[in-house]
Amino acid sequence: MREKQKALIVGVNINHQADFPYSMTELENLAAACHIEVVAEITQNLNRINKSHYMGTGKIEEAKRLLEETDAGVVVCNDELSATQIRNLEEELDRKVIDRTLLILDIFAERAKTREAQLQVEVARLKYMLPRIIGSRESLGRQGGGAGLKNRGAGETKLELDRRKIEAKIADLNKELEILVLQRETRRSQRKKNGIPLISLVGYTNAGKSTIMNALLRRSHQSPSKHVFEKDMLFATLDTSVRKIKLANHQPFLLSDTVGFVDKLPHHLVKAFRSTLEEAATADLLIHVVDFSSSHYENLINVTNHTLKEIGIDHIPVIYAYNKSDLADVEFPVVKGRCVYLSAKQDVGIEELVDIISGQIFKNPIHCEMLIPFDDGRLVHYLNENANVLSTSYEDNGTKLTVECNQDDFEKYQEYVV
Structure with a gap:
């Protein structure tokens, strides 16, 4: 069991964003997923983020006091920081500083199980590190003047070597990934030839996509070995799983489970997981799973739709599955057009979901x-x-x-x- 680090979390609210308090709660949950215990919080309202230190000087003084009082060893910021911001904050606060992006990358690294997911996370992590190779102040040495490599300080030379090593490593990993992507594409085209429709589950992390998939697998009398991992935690699923669903009185379809989205999902991560997310890009239908028990469910829908648009899969027909309706104190199962209110955990509303799916993908059997x-x-x-x-x-x-x-x-x- 990893010992929990204590952390101060810091967030800057640009122009009074309505969803800012939820974003800070989510940052605390992300920290908890990385075995970090949040012991204090600082927020600041600004028109724009401070370019050199992320937050203003007054807040830095407040952070110093809180760090002393709580004995927190790490500072976690709610946005992606530049190399300069990290360096300046670490100098001022004398603590390790990490940002939201690095937290998410760490969670992904811990949860990735298949070789493809592990490679994708590692590529994203190295691309994140590349512009942030700062090196500790002690080890860099004084940078020399003059032209040419001979006259440069040890620090600058070391940075260039590190950068080249990382670039070479990224190239090697991408070569290995290309082979796996080709294998995935071959399997995908084979499935297309079979003419069986593909449906993809998409949605915010921890909305219940895997629970819905397993509920459908049980009804399809699939053995437990075919079930996907489900747990009430952020990013339980990173590896795309495709299963055939054959239910009584229905034509079969393929169902794929995808990685969940999150607000401010790191750009490198979206790019790295593009090949996995392409499973959803080739789908005939998307099931957008929503955690209806969350008071911020509308924001979670918007984040998912924005991410789908960013990766170019906003043109596919969508069914909305309002999951966890049992916790939302509403009547369920209820169907309203392309929306179904259900509880996958209680196995209520799954039949209604299947009927909507059939109506959408088997329109003219x-x-x-x-x-x-x-x-x-x-x-x-x-x-x-x-x-x-x-x-x-x-x-x-x-x-x-x-x-x-x-x-x-x-x-x-x-x-x-x-």
């Missing part, structure tokens, strides 16, 4: 009868797995199925249609 010779039992099995078989009867010359299927299968097995 082809209803037909097929007579399949007895020696082609594999096709009967295929249709049971990949279409909605309404009835089965056995004739003298084969198995007769009444099915609802997609256009691709209808054309492929036209010879059996009666």
